[in-house]
Amino acid sequence: MNPETLSGDTVIDAVSAVFLVVGALMSLAAAVGLLRFPDLMTRMHAATKPQVLGLFLLLSALGLQMRTWWVWPVLVVAWIFQLLTVPVSAHMVGRAGYRTKHLHPELLSTDELEAVVQQAAGTRGFTDDDEVTDRR
Amino acid sequence: MSRKRISLRQELPLLVWLVVVWGALWRDFSPGNLLFGALIAVVVARLFYLPPVELGGRFNVLRAVPFALMFLAKVVAASFQVLYLAAAKGPKVVSAVIAVPLRSHSDLLVTATGHVTALIPGSLVVEVDRSTSTLYIHGINVRNADDAAQLRKDVRDTEAGLIRIMGTKAELSALNQEVGA
Numbered sequence: 001m002n003p004e005t006l007s008g009d010t011v012i013d014a015v016s017a018v019f020l021v022v023g024a025l026m027s028l029a030a031a032v033g034l035l036r037f038p039d040l041m042t043r044m045h046a047a048t049k050p051q052v053l054g055l056f057l058l059l060s061a062l063g064l065q066m067r068t069w070w071v072w073p074v075l076v077v078a079w080i081f082q083l084l085t086v087p088v089s090a091h092m093v094g095r096a097g098y099r100t101k102h103l104h105p106e107l108l109s110t111d112e113l114e115a116v117v118q119q120a121a122g123t124r125g126f127t128d129d130d131e132v133t134d135r136r
Numbered sequence: 137m138s139r140k141r142i143s144l145r146q147e148l149p150l151l152v153w154l155v156v157v158w159g160a161l162w163r164d165f166s167p168g169n170l171l172f173g174a175l176i177a178v179v180v181a182r183l184f185y186l187p188p189v190e191l192g193g194r195f196n197v198l199r200a201v202p203f204a205l206m207f208l209a210k211v212v213a214a215s216f217q218v219l220y221l222a223a224a225k226g227p228k229v230v231s232a233v234i235a236v237p238l239r240s241h242s243d244l245l246v247t248a249t250g251h252v253t254a255l256i257p258g259s260l261v262v263e264v265d266r267s268t269s270t271l272y273i274h275g276i277n278v279r280n281a282d283d284a285a286q287l288r289k290d291v292r293d294t295e296a297g298l299i300r301i302m303g304t305k306a307e308l309s310a311l312n313q314e315v316g317a
Contacts, residue, residue: 087254
């Protein structure tokens, strides 16, 4: 490509192309993680992290291609809401998964929560959480 | 209403955020639209009254910008780490659940630390003990005690960064003493 044709548009196109491809790669990473990881909580790692970056890259590429300033606030708000909600949903799913024992203890090198949970169950007696576990 | 009213100054960040969302959704930041948005923000904040977020009363922008950039870099690193682990280790990955006691007892800081922790490499909040402000964190690829200690240190460093940005003065001086000692 000649240096003359390397205009601003070409650079923007190239950057957004890279962002789109890497963003799609991140979605692929999340999918591979969901398939390959052994238990619920490791899968939640795959469902949170690459997804947030992937969305960031795709939204940036979109913003670069739209060439209007008013689209940026919408994209930023969309990403911030993603940042705020993804950890909460991952936490709720992970918490529920831990309490219903959807995990492989042999794949944990340490588990400092187990002792606390057992102690709490011992002092408080029968709790709602135990009921859930017993029904399984 | 029996609940304690909060001052306008405390409510202002929430109202500004609501107006920004309003403007972004209408894709229109003209004064008229913003004024109408502000009116709706006040009505919404009065009608759907939530417990106020207790802000620390200070916000250090000079600390916040490097923290935000560092956060973005860590999100990128986290994504590639998950990609690598998913491709290379897959079902054999070893994790751990570790307890991390935090310094701060403010709900805002514990929440913010939990959020940042969930998005940076290798950690996910499983359980929060609000009374002792302890986070129970599931770390991916934590194979031994050294990794666990490293993860614990990372989370506490994240919290230290957040205290420097928006912790209360008391928390900040306690942190400075701890670092100096």
